[in-house]
Amino acid sequence: MNDKTSPSAENLRKHSSEVVDGIECAPARSMLRAVGFTDEDFKKPQIGIASTWANVTPCNMHIDGLARIAEAGANAAGGKGVIFNTITISDGIANGTEGMKYSMVSREIIADSIEAVAGCEGFDGLIAIGGCDKNMPGCIMGLARLNRPSVFVYGGTIKPGAGHTDIISVFEAVGQHAKGELSAIQVKQIEEVAIPGPGSCGGMYTANTMASAIEALGMSLPGSSAQDAVSSDKENDCQRAGEAVMNLLRLDIKPRDIMTKSAFENAIKVVITLGGSTNAVLHLIGMARTVDVDLDLEDFVRIGKDTPLLADIRPSGKYMMSELVAIGGIQPLMKRMLDKGMLDGSCLTVTGKTLAENLADVQDYPADQQIIMPFDKPIKADSHLVILKGNLASEGAVAKITGKEGLRFEGRARVYSGEEAALAGILNGEVVAGDVIVIKDEGPKGGPGMREMLSPTSAVMGKGLGKSVALITDGRFSGGSHGFVVGHITPEAFEGGVIGLVQTGDNIIIDAVTREISVSVSDEELATRRAAWVRPAPKYTRGVLAKYARLVSSASTGAVTDLNLD
Template sequence: MGNKWNNYSRLITQDDSLPAAQAMLYAIGMDEKDQTKAQVGIVSTGFQGNPCNMHLNTLASEVKKEVDKQEELYGLIFHTIGVSDGITNGTEGMKFSLPSREIIADSIETVVSAQFYDAVIPIVGCDKNMPGAMIALGRLNRPAILMYGGTVKKGHWGNKDLNIVSAFEAYGERIKGTISDKDYKGIIRNCIPGAGACGGMYTANTMAAAIECMGMSIPGTSSNPALSNDKNKEAQLLAKAIKNVLEKNIKPKDVMTRKAFENAITLTIALGGSTNAVIHLLAMAKAVDVKLTIDDFQRISDKTPFIADLKPSGTYLMEDLHHAGGIPSVMKFLLKENYLDGNCLTVTGKTVGENLEEAPDLKKGQQIIHTFDNPIKKKGHIQILYGNLAEKGAVAKITGKEGELFSGPARVFENEYDAIEGIRTQVKPGEVIVIRNSGPKGAPGMPEMLKPTSAVMGAGLGKDVALITDGRFSGGSHGFVVGHITPEAYEGGTIGLVKNGDRITIDITKNRIDVELTPDEIETRKKGWQKPRQKELAGVLKKFRASVSSASEGCTTV
């Protein structure tokens, strides 16, 4: 039976001309029968230095135990890297966050290809783990299922529910002088109570939900909290499921179709998910040869209401949504209203629609998911903007609380560090904060602007200023914000030509972002523009700058 499934591993285990390879496998504890089994690569992004990932190695061990119980399967654990976005935000370390997605993809592809594994189970936690793993699965196109480590529980201080963004916003309150030292330290010490990814509809939970909706993880697993009985039961479910995809030879390209990506985008928009989903889904689509562009996000956003009252712009956390029915219940609600395509294949071997027949309805009385008759916003929060400031596109996150038009004089900063100081000392109500040289090439690494947006919110300027950047935003960012501006400043984009006082207008009703400069003035400034001088790069960031595509193309490196 195993010979039906060990399509790759048999090349080293059953070839008499490769005795050294077989000797190596005997050395790790395999016997002769084991070498006839299908080998399942179980790749953990676990590492001790991040709550999102601290428990993943334990999950990997549990998954291996369950895989090994399956007839004709043999689990083999390996590891890849992770970067904590929460720890690196606001530091030079954040420049390595997006490049880590590519390193994760490359390393999984490398190990699985070199070791001839027949199937893959990535076990992932923080933001870049998931798209990195999915890019690798697309390139490999071998039977695979993604396992998400789950969301963190709520933190508490005083009478408030807390999460990671609470710490960033407390810093803004400290700048303003509206928080005591006791409360400031209390929030920091208590906002993250243990293992699990950041609790709101931030990037990790956004991508986990999108991947489940796409059909590449087991139904219900994206909303199970990290430290829960439901999460603990997943190892057994996963082991049986990976055997099923091997038996049926279901591959990522069978699941990750154009319609599946449209389903994932629809759910992301309905939930008010992170704008990082744009670059990640574009990169994942490229890995499976699906044509997807930023304009597809606008098309789907135009017809998909924003219905989830989830942080950062709303009230609730992923833990609350889990208790209300979880992602399957939301998907079932969307399917009933004809927002999802139920015919897409999933890793269960069933279609989306067939899986959702078994899903519960949203709990009666829940207040997280609004009806379509009473949405939070009639159109989606992800808006793709064009204009003389973004000739190749930009991504806005407009949830309905910010308004749809902002016009004001520019307050320009060459990097986020200057901006954080400027928010404290320079920025005035009515201004458009411009943070540039923060794109995929310019930073390099396209860092997130969570610290500046949190400082704006904490300083009480959330409704009084806009913030635009060629960098990107954390899923925890909110306010009138526009990122992913392309071309970026480092490539000579107009954002690099803006001066203090230039009037910038962001008009969501027209999907426009423009600076009030004549074409002649822009051309004159271009002639005088010089690429910013930066210290000489080496290693990973040098490679990333040399190979990365624009934000509008997903920041891919191949």
């Protein structure tokens, strides 16, 4: 862990052409002159701006422009902005393919690259701008490792497609086609209009979930998580981020001052009220580990018991993020939660003020809005993020249960090794009502990469099986997944977990009330199966997936790659 404080004073000495003892740094100054620095710029704090721009996904296609606005904001506030890039991948494009194995890996690459560039260049402060799912936690982890004054900016949400469609509409249309409800032409018509332009996927999927969590955590400016990608509000957010990081430099406020245990608890509560993605469990634990905050699955259990689900937002609800933006975003919700004593208002934020100070003048939602339910009429009285344990998941599993799916499912296992086999079984009619689809060998190590099961879950919904089958996996889910689904099962199959010992026909019980997930097989039979089990050979022996498989921790500890390096 790098605990260095801001290198501002060192940088000013190093780069100033007016300081005699800085003569040895003339080569560095010469390099910087070539990229546009003047003598005056050498006297200013350098603000690194990590841009995740790329044309591989609409989530990030506009972020180059946002980075330039953030640079202008930093420059106007007395700093010298320096833009650099890190990577992004597209979950929506990669889902259902071998390429999706790189998705979780990309979170670690983003964190590593921000740390590497900022650590090498000695930036005094940092701004990171993220769009697609893994950008958000990856950026935060990178900022937190350096522990220099930093602000995160969310790239913003996409507008709905024609007919109130989005990317999940397309995935579910595939299942409806398999059921015979949609023609190929109708699927194409949905595909052509569902993604109308820049911005992250439009429901309370992982991108909007993590943007909301980071705002509640205090690491982005108020309102950043609930703005359309193409809007004057988002441009203003980027401009203000440049100003804010300069203010943080003056106040000497760093990520570790903001990312406290109480701040993470605030973030968890906001994620629950919004009906956020199961990926938030992985990412918040991973982010907390980066700053040595002790956050684990039991914290989600404890907090979830008293935190209601209030937002009627996709995938399990009706509305889209842009519609929440139109009524005020998450700030009025947070103000309601603060007034009810649910949030710790003393937590510091990137404004330099506390959460309570930021929310003091926030106006409530319009009286006629139908998106955020009142506390006395919740969609679910406690958390939809249900942590389960039992002989199938001795170290824990994460379910997304809003109550619409029911609270208990018991059925016969239909076991598949890998996502592709499961998807084929769903689409060809092999999976029938009463089945518990078991997808093993998709964990962080065994996949490797812990792919999302969006294609199988969407196919289940599209085929009309959402209330009559369940799906469990040692992989994970897209924020767009819904239905009776359980992921992050640990230990994973590759590590000898019981999910790898389950056989087709076994009886499986999933109970959200007792928080149990178990297979009705005796300990003696499980021992016999375990004795016959052989760990599969690694699927990759070179490259980034092989490195990830060797380094990654379990899902229950955030699936991070630097946990066991001490």
